[in-house]
Amino acid sequence: MGQERRVMLKLALWLLTSGAMVVKAADNPCAAGPPVDTNPAECCPTPMLMDGTIMMDCYQKYGEQTKKQLQMEGIPRGCCIAECAMNATNMYADGMLKRDDLSKMFMDAVKDKPEWMSLVRDATNACFELAEKKKDEIEAGAKLEPSFEGEKICHPISGTVLRCMGMMMFAQCPASIFNVNDNCNKLREYGSMCPMI
Ligand SMILES: *[C@@H]1O[C@H](CO)[C@@H](O)[C@H](O)[C@H]1NC(C)=O
Numbered sequence: 001m002g003q004e005r006r007v008m009l010k011l012a013l014w015l016l017t018s019g020a021m022v023v024k025a026a027d028n029p030c031a032a033g034p035p036v037d038t039n040p041a042e043c044c045p046t047p048m049l050m051d052g053t054i055m056m057d058c059y060q061k062y063g064e065q066t067k068k069q070l071q072m073e074g075i076p077r078g079c080c081i082a083e084c085a086m087n088a089t090n091m092y093a094d095g096m097l098k099r100d101d102l103s104k105m106f107m108d109a110v111k112d113k114p115e116w117m118s119l120v121r122d123a124t125n126a127c128f129e130l131a132e133k134k135k136d137e138i139e140a141g142a143k144l145e146p147s148f149e150g151e152k153i154c155h156p157i158s159g160t161v162l163r164c165m166g167m168m169m170f171a172q173c174p175a176s177i178f179n180v181n182d183n184c185n186k187l188r189e190y191g192s193m194c195p196m197i
Pocket of ligand 1: 080081083084087092093094154
């Protein structure tokens with residue numbers, strides 16, 4: 001498998017699971033991570049909403065710090081991979097995403113994939129609503145101080161929306177695309193239950 005593809009797959013998995021990993025309660029069904037090590041992309045090849053080269057650049061810059069941050073307790077830290085990508089596409093400024101421009105960019109990304117269009121449109125609305133509901137936590141995350149050498153603090157809005165999009169698309173993967181088998185079914189069950197916690 002090529003380097004680029006491997007990085008993208010790691011990223012997809014991270015987008016899918018990181019929302020769950022920060023919660024560590026014993027009775028949390030998400031705490032242990034995905035129940036199978038099947039790659040989500042094998043179950044549902046979700047479309048790339050952001051430019052792949054940009055995502056890879058940003059992952060290379062902030063992948064290590066992001067992994068470290070996900071292990072930390074407390075107020076969730078903003079994802080710099082996501083913010084870096086939003087910056088590169090000019091979608092982020094002053095603690096806010098340009099919702100209309102971003103919606104348009106997401107729709108452009110699926111313009112040749114009719115089976116994804118309504119899903120992406122609905123997911124975009126749902127994810128901005130989610131960000132609105134989590135506003136206090138997001139604002140608190142933006143005000144955190146670096147807790148280790150070289151940590152860059154990013155505003156959590158970009159990661160919240162991007163991660164939400166990934167989870168929504170996977171959880172609602174069109175039947176014509178979803179690869180039905182035991183592992184994929186388990187993964188989908190996990191993916192639709194864990195994100196919103
Ligand atoms: C994104 O751009 C803002 C300026 O608008 C900057 O403060 C921030 O550090 C940038 N984030 C990343 C991850 O480069």
